[in-house]
Amino acid sequence: MIDxxxxxxxxxxxxxxxxxxxxxxxxxxxxxxxIGEIALYSFIVxxxxxxxxxxxxxxxxxxxxxxxxxxxxRGQRISEAYNSTVNLSFQVRGGxxxxxxxxxxxxxxxxxxxxxxxxxxxxxxxxxPREANWMIGTTLLILAIFNxxxxxxxxxxxxxxxxxxxxxxxxESIPFVGTYLGFFLFGGQYPGTAIIPRFFILHxxxxxxxxxxxxxxxxxxxxxHKHAQFPGRGARNDNVxxxxxxxxxxxxxxxxxxxxxxxxxxxGAAVQINPIWQYGQYYPYKVSYAVQPDWYMGFLDxxxxxxxxxxxxxxxxxxxxxxxxxxxxxxxxxxxxxxxxFIEAKLTGDVAEHHLLDRPRDRPVRTAFGVATFAFxxxxxxxxATDVLANYLSLTLNFVLWAFRIMAIVVPFIVFAVTYxxxxxxxxxxxxxKRQQFNLILRSADGGYTTVPxxxxxxxxxxxxxxxxxxxxxxTADAAQQDGDEGVYEIPRRYR
Amino acid sequence: xxxxxxxPAPEEPHAGSGHATGGARGEPVSLDAPQxxxxxxxxxRAEGAAAVSFFLSFLSFAAFGAAYWQAAxxxxxxxxxxxxxxxxxxxxxxxxxxxMPRGPFEEPRPQMATTPQERAEFVGDFASRGxxxxxxxxxxAKLMGAAGAVLGIVALFPLVRSLGPKPNGSMYHTxxxxxxxxxxxxxxxxxxxxxxxxxxxxxxxxxDVGGALxxxxxxxxxxxxxxxxGPGKETWGPxxxxxxxxxCTHAGCPVGLYQELTHQLLCPCHQSLFDVDTGxxxxxxxxxxxxxxxxxxxxxxxxxxxxxxxxxxxxxxFWYRGxxxxxxx
Ligand code: FES
Numbered sequence: 001m002i003d004x005x006x007x008x009x010x011x012x013x014x015x016x017x018x019x020x021x022x023x024x025x026x027x028x029x030x031x032x033x034x035i036g037e038i039a040l041y042s043f044i045v046x047x048x049x050x051x052x053x054x055x056x057x058x059x060x061x062x063x064x065x066x067x068x069x070x071x072x073x074r075g076q077r078i079s080e081a082y083n084s085t086v087n088l089s090f091q092v093r094g095g096x097x098x099x100x101x102x103x104x105x106x107x108x109x110x111x112x113x114x115x116x117x118x119x120x121x122x123x124x125x126x127x128x129p130r131e132a133n134w135m136i137g138t139t140l141l142i143l144a145i146f147n148x149x150x151x152x153x154x155x156x157x158x159x160x161x162x163x164x165x166x167x168x169x170x171x172e173s174i175p176f177v178g179t180y181l182g183f184f185l186f187g188g189q190y191p192g193t194a195i196i197p198r199f200f201i202l203h204x205x206x207x208x209x210x211x212x213x214x215x216x217x218x219x220x221x222x223x224x225h226k227h228a229q230f231p232g233r234g235a236r237n238d239n240v241x242x243x244x245x246x247x248x249x250x251x252x253x254x255x256x257x258x259x260x261x262x263x264x265x266x267x268g269a270a271v272q273i274n275p276i277w278q279y280g281q282y283y284p285y286k287v288s289y290a291v292q293p294d295w296y297m298g299f300l301d302x303x304x305x306x307x308x309x310x311x312x313x314x315x316x317x318x319x320x321x322x323x324x325x326x327x328x329x330x331x332x333x334x335x336x337x338x339x340x341x342f343i344e345a346k347l348t349g350d351v352a353e354h355h356l357l358d359r360p361r362d363r364p365v366r367t368a369f370g371v372a373t374f375a376f377x378x379x380x381x382x383x384x385a386t387d388v389l390a391n392y393l394s395l396t397l398n399f400v401l402w403a404f405r406i407m408a409i410v411v412p413f414i415v416f417a418v419t420y421x422x423x424x425x426x427x428x429x430x431x432x433x434k435r436q437q438f439n440l441i442l443r444s445a446d447g448g449y450t451t452v453p454x455x456x457x458x459x460x461x462x463x464x465x466x467x468x469x470x471x472x473x474x475x476t477a478d479a480a481q482q483d484g485d486e487g488v489y490e491i492p493r494r495y496r
Numbered sequence: 497x498x499x500x501x502x503x504p505a506p507e508e509p510h511a512g513s514g515h516a517t518g519g520a521r522g523e524p525v526s527l528d529a530p531q532x533x534x535x536x537x538x539x540x541r542a543e544g545a546a547a548v549s550f551f552l553s554f555l556s557f558a559a560f561g562a563a564y565w566q567a568a569x570x571x572x573x574x575x576x577x578x579x580x581x582x583x584x585x586x587x588x589x590x591x592x593x594x595x596m597p598r599g600p601f602e603e604p605r606p607q608m609a610t611t612p613q614e615r616a617e618f619v620g621d622f623a624s625r626g627x628x629x630x631x632x633x634x635x636x637a638k639l640m641g642a643a644g645a646v647l648g649i650v651a652l653f654p655l656v657r658s659l660g661p662k663p664n665g666s667m668y669h670t671x672x673x674x675x676x677x678x679x680x681x682x683x684x685x686x687x688x689x690x691x692x693x694x695x696x697x698x699x700x701x702x703x704d705v706g707g708a709l710x711x712x713x714x715x716x717x718x719x720x721x722x723x724x725x726g727p728g729k730e731t732w733g734p735x736x737x738x739x740x741x742x743x744c745t746h747a748g749c750p751v752g753l754y755q756e757l758t759h760q761l762l763c764p765c766h767q768s769l770f771d772v773d774t775g776x777x778x779x780x781x782x783x784x785x786x787x788x789x790x791x792x793x794x795x796x797x798x799x800x801x802x803x804x805x806x807x808x809x810x811x812x813x814f815w816y817r818g819x820x821x822x823x824x825x
Pocket of ligand 1: 745746748749763765766767768781782
């Protein structure tokens with residue numbers, strides 16, 4: 001039956017021809033390659049839970065009176081967006097779980113993109129021929145951050161509303177076009193009436209489609225280039241060593257998808273996130289306390305806080321304060337990030353194709369530069385909690401602010417120096433981080449001891465093997481003839 | 497920053513890392529090769545673990561179904577679903593990691609760069625046909641370009657243009673006018689005796705109660721006498737009252753936390769501090785300009801009113817805000 005069906009399809013689509021290479025695609029076995037997978041899987045979770053949420057969310061700013069089950073809000077005039085979010089949290093079966101899973105998955109999505117990007121950066125996986133894929137990846141990070149912001153802005157609660165207000169101010173600060181851009185985006189002067197439906201359609205349709213398209217490009221290029229890999233185990237620039245897609249990788253990656261989903265569901269069940277009913281409806285004049293965006297916007301918030309109170313006055317024009325931390329800084333960062341592969345190639349003069357990955361220590365300047373840059377953003381991230389820290393540590397806000405201003409400048413240099421030194425030290429210690437070489441200590445007849453390097457751990461029955469080409473596998477005569485039924489191969493006992 | 501001085505990382509083949517037991521590259525391999533043995537040292541144990549895990553996921557999914565049917569609370573739903581997925585995942589990963597051929601396997605990787613010949617052939621095909629088809633039809637190509645350009649312009653205008661109105665003067669004015677009554681959020685006009693010293697409320701003009709841009713804080717700093725915050729503002733603060741735009745000049749958050757002892761207004765977003773007595777000048781944080789002050793007077797019935805609107809644009813800066821005092825062009 002299956003045979004017939006497959007034959008029918010195959011006759012019409014030539015599946016066997018392309019399918020063979022697909023199922024034989026080799027995936028290197030290294031844990032760090034799973035980080036990008038987490039991003040992919042959490043995106044799928046986002047799509048699925050997101051579809052559920054759109055069934056109940058009403059993207060509208062018009063007023064309704066709350067009549068739901070949450071007593072503190074009853075009788076209040078709130079927006080449809082806020083109303084429907086509260087209702088889907090309390091009155092829709094599984095609604096709160098889906099909402100919390102969606103929010104957790106978004107945090108995991110952006111987080112795993114960042115970590116994946118660090119892996120790619122520090123191992124030099126962005127080098128030729130993967131420069132374009134690095135740029136797609138950077139674009140995906142930017143879009144993920146944007147879409148995350150749009151998403152948590154939709155419920156129209158007090159905290160996210162404050163975030164939208166800041167976003168409007170930041171848009172306005174852009175020279176020449178900012179004011180118009182803000183008006184076109186918001187449908188007029190703040191707060192406008194259009195923002196929730198517009199953010200909604202961007203969040204659930206436009207950006208996901210763009211992300212999906214770029215993701216297809218990202219993965220398509222990955223298939224074309226094949227994975228980069230760490231040296232060792234017979235890995236060379238002109239091959240890929242690892243496990244084939246079918247069946248090993250299908251099982252591992254499929255399992256990993258369910259694991260990611262499972263962890264997201266457990267987080268959604270057990271760890272409350274964004275309890276908007278506690279924040280209340282957004283009103284532009286209402287003051288909210290402890291305003292903190294989602295973590296991936298933290299560096300922006302921190303940058304806004306540590307920026308000195310400067311503005312640039314030009315004849316008839318001005319460049320507002322928020323332009324520098326919120327437009328210029330991310331603008332420079334992401335541009336440099338995009339162009340980094342080319343900058344590095346230019347400076348090193350290394351334009352060869354690289355499919356073998358670097359150990360970070362072997363590239364001390366790149367590694368130190370990367371860690372220092374990351375440290376800078378980490379300081380900014382920390383700076384988004386100046387008020388909390390001042391409270392918690394009983395310090396003056398003034399002290400904490402200045403500490404962060406100084407750290408933002410000093411820490412990257414210190415981190416650069418330390419990382420550079422550390423890389424150099426590690427280079428001097430060739431055994432660090434490598435698998436131990438086993439030694440056999442032999443005692444001779446006259447009582448003397450000699451040490452002989454052993455090929456493998458004595459008694460270990462699985463020696464390191466050289467890679468074999470999956471497409472060159474021959475069925476042994478004995479395997480092919482097992483039960484006489486032509487075309488049906490009995491799998492040898494060993495892998496049953 | 498790249499490593500101009502570093503020695504290149506080892507990119508040399510590490511083939512076979514020691515003792516290869518497999519066949520040479522590209523040669524046929526038999527299914528009996530050790531690479532096809534399962535990865536686990538104790539396949540039975542791995543199989544058992546996977547089986548237990550699958551069974552757990554079976555139970556959890558069933559529990560999720562029952563919980564959903566019974567409208568169980570969020571944590572019961574989530575934990576049953578999460579454990580189901582996670583156990584399913586663990587079982588599959590165990591299966592893939594321990595009960596499948598241990599490898600390693602390899603496949604060849606062609607270099608990405610094409611050979612000069614391949615490229616020459618492609619470019620040749622493209623150019624030769626292109627010459628015949630396009631270059632001889634120069635006028636067509638130009639017309640096509642013109643039509644496309646029109647489409648591009650149309651996309652910007654009116655399509656993008658109609659997304660919102662032009663700013664015009666709206667960045668310079670609020671709804672505050674000469675004579676506007678100071679009105680609280682519940683719609684009551686504020687009278688002279690409504691606020692005690694040290695008190696603060698948010699007020700709006702009567703025609704824009706709740707307005708995001710006209711929101712203003714009204715503070716009573718003393719019982720009697722005019723409060724003068726600067727030259728030219730001698731009459732702006734009657735009977736100890738001062739009014740400032742509530743929109744932070746940094747990024748637009750409502751500045752609503754008043755510290756009575758120090759006479760300072762705090763913005764909760766990025767902790768800018770404004771000194772009320774000197775005209776809400778910023779004394780700490782990123783806010784670059786004072787909060788604009790609303791000139792007040794008390795009418796014959798004892799209600800507070802605005803002498804005029806704000807004399808400068810309120811809120812954060814923007815490109816078209818001229819000069820430092822921000823007078824409208
Ligand atoms: S918005 Fe007030 S300090 Fe930033």
